[in-house]
Amino acid sequence: MTGILTQLFDEARTFSYWQARPVPDELVEAAFELAFLGPTSANCEPLRLVLVRSPEAKQRLLPCVSSGNYEKVRTAPVTAIVAYDLKFFELLPRLYPHSDAGAWFTTNPAFAEETALRNSSLQGGYFILALRAHGLDCGPMSGFDAAKVDAAFFPEARWRTNFLLNIGYGDRSRLHPRLPRLSFDEVARWE
Amino acid sequence: MTGILTQLFDEARTFSYWQARPVPDELVEAAFELAFLGPTSANCEPLRLVLVRSPEAKQRLLPCVSSGNYEKVRTAPVTAIVAYDLKFFELLPRLYPHSDAGAWFTTNPAFAEETALRNSSLQGGYFILALRAHGLDCGPMSGFDAAKVDAAFFPEARWRTNFLLNIGYGDRSRLHPRLPRLSFDEVARWE
Numbered sequence: 001m002t003g004i005l006t007q008l009f010d011e012a013r014t015f016s017y018w019q020a021r022p023v024p025d026e027l028v029e030a031a032f033e034l035a036f037l038g039p040t041s042a043n044c045e046p047l048r049l050v051l052v053r054s055p056e057a058k059q060r061l062l063p064c065v066s067s068g069n070y071e072k073v074r075t076a077p078v079t080a081i082v083a084y085d086l087k088f089f090e091l092l093p094r095l096y097p098h099s100d101a102g103a104w105f106t107t108n109p110a111f112a113e114e115t116a117l118r119n120s121s122l123q124g125g126y127f128i129l130a131l132r133a134h135g136l137d138c139g140p141m142s143g144f145d146a147a148k149v150d151a152a153f154f155p156e157a158r159w160r161t162n163f164l165l166n167i168g169y170g171d172r173s174r175l176h177p178r179l180p181r182l183s184f185d186e187v188a189r190w191e
Numbered sequence: 192m193t194g195i196l197t198q199l200f201d202e203a204r205t206f207s208y209w210q211a212r213p214v215p216d217e218l219v220e221a222a223f224e225l226a227f228l229g230p231t232s233a234n235c236e237p238l239r240l241v242l243v244r245s246p247e248a249k250q251r252l253l254p255c256v257s258s259g260n261y262e263k264v265r266t267a268p269v270t271a272i273v274a275y276d277l278k279f280f281e282l283l284p285r286l287y288p289h290s291d292a293g294a295w296f297t298t299n300p301a302f303a304e305e306t307a308l309r310n311s312s313l314q315g316g317y318f319i320l321a322l323r324a325h326g327l328d329c330g331p332m333s334g335f336d337a338a339k340v341d342a343a344f345f346p347e348a349r350w351r352t353n354f355l356l357n358i359g360y361g362d363r364s365r366l367h368p369r370l371p372r373l374s375f376d377e378v379a380r381w382e
Contacts, residue, residue, distance in 0.1 A: 004195045004196065005195065005225070005324050008320075008324075009225045009226075009228045009229065009317075009321070010225075010228060012228075014230045025381065029375050029379075032375050032379060033372075033375065034196070034200045034201075035200075036372045036373060037200045037201060037203075037369075037372065038200065038316065038319070038320070039205045039319065039329070039331050041331070041332070041333035041334075041354070042333075043370040043371075045372065045373050045378075047378070048378050048379065049378065049379035049380070050379070050380055050382055051379065051380070051381045051382065052382050053381065053382070054382055056382075057382035085378070091373070094371060095370060095371055095373070096370065114308070115333070117305070117308060117309060117312070118308060118312045118333075118353065118354065119312075121308070121309045121310075121312030121313050121315075121316070122312050122313070122315055122316040122319075122331075123316070124312075124313055124316070125229065125312070125313040125314070125315070125316020125317050125320075126200075126316050126320065128229070128230065128313075129199075129229070129316075129317065129320055130200070133196050133199075138230070140230050140232070140313075141232070142232035142233075142306070142309075143232075153382075162309065163232070163309065178228075179234040179286060179287065180234075180285060180286055181224075181227045181228065181236065182227060182236050182282070182286070184220050184223050184224065187236075187238070187239050187240065187276070188220075188223060188239065188240035188241070188242065189240070189241055189242070190216065190242045190244065191241055191242065191243050191244070191245055191247075191248035191344075
């Protein structure tokens with residue numbers, strides 16, 4: 001495996017402890033640009049992002065996270081709120097101009113939300129790997145109260161939180177051994 | 192940007208037309224192994240995979256896809272059914288042994304399914320990039336009847352289809368220009 005693939009998949013780990021080393025804005029923004037090149041259905045690109053790093057914004061976020069994630073979020077240089085736009089389809093005339101794809105969603109909010117969750121998660125996966133490609137470490141988290149985060153950061157109720165993602169330079173000395181992985185033969189098959 | 196990152200994100204495109212060149216099993220399986228290293232919440236790894244390539248299995252899949260995707264699926268060397276396990280949490284005692292994480296899901300099927308959709312989509316994103324890292328091209332698709340695919344391939348109703356993914360060596364001569372992408376300033380902010 002080449003060096004960059006080792007960096008993206010193998011050496012990369014989920015971090016809970018962070019070095020006291022700032023995260024340059026331009027690296028995160030470059031990772032965003034890379035991630036947005038990845039495919040989404042009908043090019044819908046529903047991922048939205050709030051990058052929380054000011055003490056004031058951290059104070060709004062911290063009461064929303066589980067006790068097990070509190071210190072991780074408090075100490076991470078940046079915590080991204082990875083969200084999706086419930087009205088992503090309003091942009092489809094621009095993003096997918098050769099078809100009236102917006103009509104698939106306007107009358108079916110449940111289908112729109114499932115599409116937004118699926119595709120913002122795909123984009124979240126691209127973003128994690130793109131951050132790692134830029135030398136940054138990640139700590140994605142689902143342990144938080146999504147309704148509280150939405151109320152604190154998205155009062156207009158158009159964006160909805162998908163997951164949280166700590167970003168920084170991780171402290172490798174405090175990693176645990178990697179947890180087990182399922183094998184191909186257990187969960188996949190050729191037909 | 193280094194060569195492999197260009198290959199993963201920038202030169203890579205969503206393909207609809209395929210070269211008459213077979214896909215080695217071992218490349219797809221190696222991409223699977225790489226993708227499963229990526230993070231999921233509580234290490235839940237809900238992605239499940241059926242790799243459709245036999246004429247018989249293609250004949251079962253083709254009636255389930257939209258007219259716009261029919262020829263893409265018919266001609267792709269492999270079409271992966273990217274699915275998730277609704278009972279993924281039964282494996283958590285093995286995958287996340289230090290906590291009783293399974294209890295979060297057993298009494299809440301809606302939360303379990305949202306978790307499965309989110310995390311199998313994250314893993315789907317890792318898988319797309321891992322396939323590209325192994326020199327393969329992808330064509331992910333949401334245009335199909337998921338209930339029909341589930342009935343045709345998952346009669347036991349434990350796995351559920353998330354999206355379809357054509358895999359092969361794409362025909363670059365038939366690519367259209369890349370569709371527009373949203374910019375950081377439009378959909379992200381620092382706080």
